[in-house]
Amino acid sequence: xxxxxxxxxxxxxxxxxxxRNLLLDAAKDVFARRGFEGASLEEIxxxxxxxxxxxxxxxxxxxxxxxxxxxxxxESFLKSFVDSIDPATPVEELDLASLAKRWHEMQYSDxxxxxxxxxxxxxxxxxPETMERVAKQRLELAQMIADFIDEQSERLGEIIHMKSxxxxxxxxxxxxxxxxxxxxxxxxxxxxxxxxxLLVSAIEDDPTKKQKAKKTAKSAKSxxx
Amino acid sequence: xxxxxxxxxxxxxxxxxxxRNLLLDAAKDVFARRGFEGASLEEIxxxxxxxxxxxxxxxxxxxxxxxxxxxxxxESFLKSFVDSIDPATPVEELDLASLAKRWHEMQYSDxxxxxxxxxxxxxxxxxPETMERVAKQRLELAQMIADFIDEQSERLGEIIHMKSxxxxxxxxxxxxxxxxxxxxxxxxxxxxxxxxxLLVSAIEDDPTKKQKAKKTAKSAKSxxx
DNA sequence: TAACTAAGATACGGGTCTGTATCTATCTGT
DNA sequence: ACAGATAGATACAGACCCGTATCTTAGTTA
Numbered sequence: 001x002x003x004x005x006x007x008x009x010x011x012x013x014x015x016x017x018x019x020r021n022l023l024l025d026a027a028k029d030v031f032a033r034r035g036f037e038g039a040s041l042e043e044i045x046x047x048x049x050x051x052x053x054x055x056x057x058x059x060x061x062x063x064x065x066x067x068x069x070x071x072x073x074x075e076s077f078l079k080s081f082v083d084s085i086d087p088a089t090p091v092e093e094l095d096l097a098s099l100a101k102r103w104h105e106m107q108y109s110d111x112x113x114x115x116x117x118x119x120x121x122x123x124x125x126x127x128p129e130t131m132e133r134v135a136k137q138r139l140e141l142a143q144m145i146a147d148f149i150d151e152q153s154e155r156l157g158e159i160i161h162m163k164s165x166x167x168x169x170x171x172x173x174x175x176x177x178x179x180x181x182x183x184x185x186x187x188x189x190x191x192x193x194x195x196x197x198l199l200v201s202a203i204e205d206d207p208t209k210k211q212k213a214k215k216t217a218k219s220a221k222s223x224x225x
Numbered sequence: 226x227x228x229x230x231x232x233x234x235x236x237x238x239x240x241x242x243x244x245r246n247l248l249l250d251a252a253k254d255v256f257a258r259r260g261f262e263g264a265s266l267e268e269i270x271x272x273x274x275x276x277x278x279x280x281x282x283x284x285x286x287x288x289x290x291x292x293x294x295x296x297x298x299x300e301s302f303l304k305s306f307v308d309s310i311d312p313a314t315p316v317e318e319l320d321l322a323s324l325a326k327r328w329h330e331m332q333y334s335d336x337x338x339x340x341x342x343x344x345x346x347x348x349x350x351x352x353p354e355t356m357e358r359v360a361k362q363r364l365e366l367a368q369m370i371a372d373f374i375d376e377q378s379e380r381l382g383e384i385i386h387m388k389s390x391x392x393x394x395x396x397x398x399x400x401x402x403x404x405x406x407x408x409x410x411x412x413x414x415x416x417x418x419x420x421x422x423l424l425v426s427a428i429e430d431d432p433t434k435k436q437k438a439k440k441t442a443k444s445a446k447s448x449x450x
Numbered sequence: 451t452a453a454c455t456a457a458g459a460t461a462c463g464g465g466t467c468t469g470t471a472t473c474t475a476t477c478t479g480t
Numbered sequence: 481a482c483a484g485a486t487a488g489a490t491a492c493a494g495a496c497c498c499g500t501a502t503c504t505t506a507g508t509t510a
Contacts, residue, residue: 011477011478012476012477012478012486012487015477015487016486016487019487019488033351034262034351035260035261035262035347035351036260036262037259037260037261037262037263038262040466040467040468041467041468041469042466042467042468050487050488050489051488051489051490052468052469052489052490053487053488053489053490054488054489056468056469056470056488057486057487057488058487061468061469062468062469111350112350112351114350115347115350115351118343118346118350119347121343121405121409122260122340122343122344122347124409125336125337125339125340125343125409126258126259126260126337126340131409131411134409135409135411138409138410139410139413160423161422161426162419162422162423163414166414166416166419167419169406169410169413169414169416170416170419170420170423172402172406173399173402173403173405173406173416174398174399174402174403174420175402176401176402176405177397177399177400177401177402178398178399180346180398180401181394181397181398183350184346184349184350184356184359184360184363185360185363185364185394186360188364188394189388189391189394191391191394191395191398194387194391194392194395195395195399197386197387197427198385198387198395198424198427199423201386201426201427202422202423202426202427236507237456237457237506237507237508240457240507241456241457244457244458265496265497265498266497266498266499267496267497267498275458275459276458276459276460277459277497277498277499278457278458278459278460279457279458279459281458281498281499281500282456282457282458283457286498286499287498287499
């Protein structure tokens with residue numbers, strides 16, 4: 001840690017990280033298109049501009065590669081969530097329709113990217129030994145959304161009669177189904193707006209409940225960690 | 226069609242149907258456990274007590290076999306839904322918790338069976354040419370639930386401010402996510418009850434809305450077909 | 451009972467895949 | 481500048497899988 005110059009950019013470690021990223025990018029694409037079993041390491045390596053040997057230097061097995069892609073996928077989702085709530089219009093100024101639209105747009109627009117997210121779930125269902133590490137990431141994401149909800153509800157002074165973490169998990173859980181419907185039930189009514197309408201109609205319908213809900217949200221937040 | 230006796234049970238056609246069913250049963254299990262790509266026709270045939278030759282006499286390809294399994298899966302889901310609402314306690318006598326419990330129990334309890342349902346969705350996402358035939362089944366199921374909702378809301382005189390078909394599709398869409406959460410987020414709060422609470426809190430909160438909703442439901446029903 | 455038909459078994463061909471073991475060349479530390 | 485380490489390529493082994501083509505055996509029909 002002495003002289004850190006620009007030349008440091010191409011140190012061996014940097015280079016290793018570089019190809020690792022290229023491999024992960026390629027893997028994401030191929031896994032998304034073909035699925036875990038359907039994808040071949042050959043195709044992934046070629047898409048990245050390397051050969052299978054490179055993959056085995058960086059990842060122990062196909063499974064490990066897949067899990068590494070999963071981790072990155074989650075992180076990028078989390079990041080995109082953070083980014084999307086920062087610069088945009090404050091939530092209280094949005095009507096229902098635009099809120100639904102914004103949510104929908106935040107989702108993956110490419111069916112393959114979306115399919116990859118589903119594939120991760122399938123993988124965990126079929127590889128219970130990986131459940132724990134993935135569940136941790138799920139919870140992390142949910143907690144981040146819960147924090148956002150707490151923050152908003154404090155500003156707006158309104159909240160749903162439900163723990164914020166539960167609401168966050170509920171939203172995430174339903175989100176996949178809603179997006180799937182958007183892909184498969186093409187031509188039929190959008191479901192995001194009705195779903196949000198449901199959420200909204202549960203807000204502020206009873207002042208006594210409101211009081212209670214606020215308390216719940218507080219305790220939930222303080223119990224966060 | 227002359228003498229139809231018990232011997233008719235083992236006519237060639239009957240026998241063919243029999244093995245076809247055995248093949249489908251085995252295929253369901255293996256596909257559920259290994260996924261579409263991961264499953265081998267060899268294993269399926271063996272599990273059914275036949276060889277790969279039998280499969281190709283009954284189904285043109287692996288894809289066709291998979292789609293046949295899908296069709297049967299949907300039909301059985303539909304049937305189990307019908308069965309479950311007939312003999313049980315009328316809905317108005319159930320509290321929220323037992324309703325949630327009943328819904329949850331209606332779902333597949335084996336992770337592999339559930340995974341198979343997801344696998345179907347993935348398959349359609351990756352094989353757009355099959356989208357249409359599967360979408361038809363999705364809509365059929367949703368319509369059946371919509372009918373049920375209409376029926377109940379007529380008896381109970383209360384309904385959510387939403388087209389019944391939309392509500393049905395919404396429930397189905399969210400259902401998968403809820404069940405997935407039940408499998409993956411083990412140890413955390415159940416999500417079925419909060420979800421139902423959301424639905425319920427949207428009922429009967431405003432008498433004027435109630436009137437409007439009733440009208441919507443009626444028109445939806447008459448426009449069914 | 452003999453010819454026909456079809457269900458299902460067996461055999462084959464061509465291909466692909468994962469994982470490991472070995473090789474090469476570039477980079478690092480001294 | 482040289483010896484060691486390591487990223488990545490190449491080569492290899494063993495297995496598996498799909499689809500088709502052929503064969504066998506049992507049931508159907510006349």
